[in-house]
Amino acid sequence: MRAASPAANLKVVLLGEGRVGKTSLLLRFAKDEFSDTQQATIQASFLSKKVLVDAETSVALSIWDTAGQERFHSLGPIYYRDADAALLVYDVTDKDSFDRVKSWVKELKKMAGRNIVLAIAGNKIDLDRQEELDLTEQTEYAESIGASHFTTSAKLNKGIDAVFQDLAKRALVSKRRAAAAAEAVESTLVPRRQGTLIIDERPKAPPKRSCCS
Amino acid sequence: MLQQLEPLVSGLVNFQHSMGIFRGLAAPSNQHAAALAIGVGVALVAGVAGVYIIQGQTPWSSTKRRPKPLTAEDWKNAFDGDGRLLNNGAQVIGRVRRGGVAPEIRSEVWPFLLGVHELDSTEGERKKKEPERRRKFARLRKQVEALSQRIKEEAVRKEKEEEVAALQREAKRNRNQAEEGALVANGTGADGKEGRESGQKERSVGMESSFESTTQNSDRHQTDAQSGDPSPAKARDGSDSASASREMDATETGGADDLAKPGTSPLKTSNPSESSKPSETGNPKPPEDAQALEEFQTWLRIIRLDAVRMNAAWIPYAPAQAACDPGRAEEMARAVGLENDEHLEPARRAHAARLVAILEAYAVYDKETGYCQGMSDLLSPFVALIESDAEAFWCFQRLMKTAKHNFRIDERGIRGQLDRIAAILEHGDPELYQHLAKIGAGDCIFAYRMVVVLFRRELSFEQTLCLWEVCWADALAAEQIESVAKAASMVGGTVEQSSGQKKATKELLLYAIAAAVRQRRRKILDECSAMDEALRECNAMANNIDLWRTLQDARALVQICAKK
Numbered sequence A: 001m002r003a004a005s006p007a008a009n010l011k012v013v014l015l016g017e018g019r020v021g022k023t024s025l026l027l028r029f030a031k032d033e034f035s036d037t038q039q040a041t042i043q044a045s046f047l048s049k050k051v052l053v054d055a056e057t058s059v060a061l062s063i064w065d066t067a068g069q070e071r072f073h074s075l076g077p078i079y080y081r082d083a084d085a086a087l088l089v090y091d092v093t094d095k096d097s098f099d100r101v102k103s104w105v106k107e108l109k110k111m112a113g114r115n116i117v118l119a120i121a122g123n124k125i126d127l128d129r130q131e132e133l134d135l136t137e138q139t140e141y142a143e144s145i146g147a148s149h150f151t152t153s154a155k156l157n158k159g160i161d162a163v164f165q166d167l168a169k170r171a172l173v174s175k176r177r178a179a180a181a182a183e184a185v186e187s188t189l190v191p192r193r194q195g196t197l198i199i200d201e202r203p204k205a206p207p208k209r210s211c212c213s
Numbered sequence B: 001m002l003q004q005l006e007p008l009v010s011g012l013v014n015f016q017h018s019m020g021i022f023r024g025l026a027a028p029s030n031q032h033a034a035a036l037a038i039g040v041g042v043a044l045v046a047g048v049a050g051v052y053i054i055q056g057q058t059p060w061s062s063t064k065r066r067p068k069p070l071t072a073e074d075w076k077n078a079f080d081g082d083g084r085l086l087n088n089g090a091q092v093i094g095r096v097r098r099g100g101v102a103p104e105i106r107s108e109v110w111p112f113l114l115g116v117h118e119l120d121s122t123e124g125e126r127k128k129k130e131p132e133r134r135r136k137f138a139r140l141r142k143q144v145e146a147l148s149q150r151i152k153e154e155a156v157r158k159e160k161e162e163e164v165a166a167l168q169r170e171a172k173r174n175r176n177q178a179e180e181g182a183l184v185a186n187g188t189g190a191d192g193k194e195g196r197e198s199g200q201k202e203r204s205v206g207m208e209s210s211f212e213s214t215t216q217n218s219d220r221h222q223t224d225a226q227s228g229d230p231s232p233a234k235a236r237d238g239s240d241s242a243s244a245s246r247e248m249d250a251t252e253t254g255g256a257d258d259l260a261k262p263g264t265s266p267l268k269t270s271n272p273s274e275s276s277k278p279s280e281t282g283n284p285k286p287p288e289d290a291q292a293l294e295e296f297q298t299w300l301r302i303i304r305l306d307a308v309r310m311n312a313a314w315i316p317y318a319p320a321q322a323a324c325d326p327g328r329a330e331e332m333a334r335a336v337g338l339e340n341d342e343h344l345e346p347a348r349r350a351h352a353a354r355l356v357a358i359l360e361a362y363a364v365y366d367k368e369t370g371y372c373q374g375m376s377d378l379l380s381p382f383v384a385l386i387e388s389d390a391e392a393f394w395c396f397q398r399l400m401k402t403a404k405h406n407f408r409i410d411e412r413g414i415r416g417q418l419d420r421i422a423a424i425l426e427h428g429d430p431e432l433y434q435h436l437a438k439i440g441a442g443d444c445i446f447a448y449r450m451v452v453v454l455f456r457r458e459l460s461f462e463q464t465l466c467l468w469e470v471c472w473a474d475a476l477a478a479e480q481i482e483s484v485a486k487a488a489s490m491v492g493g494t495v496e497q498s499s500g501q502k503k504a505t506k507e508l509l510l511y512a513i514a515a516a517v518r519q520r521r522r523k524i525l526d527e528c529s530a531m532d533e534a535l536r537e538c539n540a541m542a543n544n545i546d547l548w549r550t551l552q553d554a555r556a557l558v559q560i561c562a563k564k
Helices: A022-031 A070-080 A095-111 A136-144 A160-188 B002-018 B021-026 B031-047 B051-056 B072-076 B086-099 B103-114 B123-180 B187-206 B214-226 B232-236 B239-259 B288-307 B326-335 B346-365 B375-385 B389-407 B412-428 B430-438 B445-452 B461-490 B508-519 B521-527 B531-539 B547-563
Strands: A008-015 A044-052 A058-066 A085-091 A117-123 A148-151
Touching (some): A008 A160, A022 A044, A022 A058, A022 A085, A022 A117, A044 A070, A044 A160, A044 B531, A058 A160, A070 A095, A070 B445, A085 A095, A136 A148, A148 A160, B072 B103, B086 B103, B086 B461, B103 B375, B123 B288, B288 B346, B288 B375, B326 B346, B346 B389, B375 B461, B389 B412, B389 B445, B412 B430, B412 B445, B412 B508, B412 B547, B430 B521, B445 B508, B461 B508, B508 B521, B521 B531
Parallel strands (some): A008 A085, A085 A117, A117 A148
């Protein structure tokens, strides 16, 4: 097997209510680890992993795992603003956590890039005591927003690879399409004057602070 | 000879890893070996590529051993005959600033450092105040229990409402179907279908965790109610439905008054600054109370979720609690209504139960802060060190006096702290700061977690305790100097800290964070070209920090900043 260099580096952000299992999903996916007592994430953490999207192509996923509690939400944009994909996680045994997915989708539609690819994961299917899990509402909702829907169990390692593979595949397509579209737009424009465009990238001088008040 | 050198050489290779040259050199017990080690060390450092040389580019210390902490004997000798700290605790504070507190006396020393005990109190005065603290804590727990009771009652009421709504929906459907007539013609089929559907409805109403949307239920229920169709058909449907319907009307029209039960509004009356007064009674419930109750319910839920997943780092520090027997753990867990904790071993279960009891009490005590993830991280060490819930609570409350600003919903507190770190870096290391600003990390968001949980996630348990106590002692020293200076200025004089002592600051933690970031400056300058890479670098710091070196570097930063 040859180690092909990744076709793209994609940024993925995990969002969702506290304790639905975002960190556990990611740890299972990236390291094949699971802990029953995974500590609450404060702020965010980061892991990366390479995924094969088909026999020929692999992509490198940079995955940001964010804190669930609403009070850390103002940090959200830092992680999703230039993300290629978002995985919205809820707990299948907790109805409220699905409502939070909806509010995240609303925010993403408003704030994130147009091309962001979405997937929804109903996690903790191992905990469900109902004989048949009725997730019609959830799958219909996912369909209505153009997201794929998966059920997962980080504990039993079910459905997780499929989620990330799907995200990687679709995000790659979306990224390529966006790049092609950008190229098309550029080629229709009047050619720029060559070599005269100077962009001043120096950051603005930060305001002076007094160090010791 | 060579054989003798072997362990030393490997020790020095190790230091390349941890940059632990001083530790490596201090280890050999005889001077001869130490001298040899230095010789070999120099050769090795010169021969092995760059780690030390890179380190050499920053004028900062290498690994540092812990200075001698305040010992049990020092502590015993620090009091006068009345049990009052000599010299207002100046010596004790100085020792703690340098080397922290010996583990076995932490539970005694911390209440002084945190201000639960006044520094100038006598033993008698302290003993007098203890029952009051216990009473106040017990009162907070009572308020929690009253609130929990109300939440339960609310849940029952809502469930009833939903049942009524479901029954009404069904009644309506029956009526509609009857009116349609077509179904009557095909009676068997319709009945069969109906039976299945209503069966499903009932199941979903009874099941709390069911996915049958409660909002949908109540929406439909509202539509029914709003349609203003007090259809006689509903009443005719059966006495159950009719009485349920009356009940529902009552809650809809006079619901707010109905809920205003005397003595059950502790949320409204609890006041952080005045601790807890008994609840006001007899006042009609204000509309925001329902919202407050809902908020409190959320806190209770996430407190439990976080408590059962607290790590076990504290166990070696609390042997008595670690040996908790299963029966007692079960009892404690039940007392606070823990769920999903059966997989935990007894010690962790008991710890989780204590976390819940104290965090709930705190949420009632300081309802503006309530509960936020991260607070359980801050509380866990107190629970481990202090056997009494009430005493642990009051120590935690003192810690939260400053830490709570970091949990403000508008994030003004945390942003202010991050700005301070930015300012410290800007003065202490302009090159690093300019680079951070250039890559969009000038706001120091990468240090968010370190500030919010006071370095708890980056340091080991023992290191965290040391850092905290050193920071508290520094703040106390800074306060004492301030008050002396204030007194002196009133008579036209000035006061300067004695030259032998490092400048005390209330912000030592922020300097320590800045110092820890600075220790990664080479990597940040060379490898980080975006804000998220800086954050990744900071996350990678976890379990890889030399605390005493970081504190030394932090103090150097304090000096640098003081000069500017």
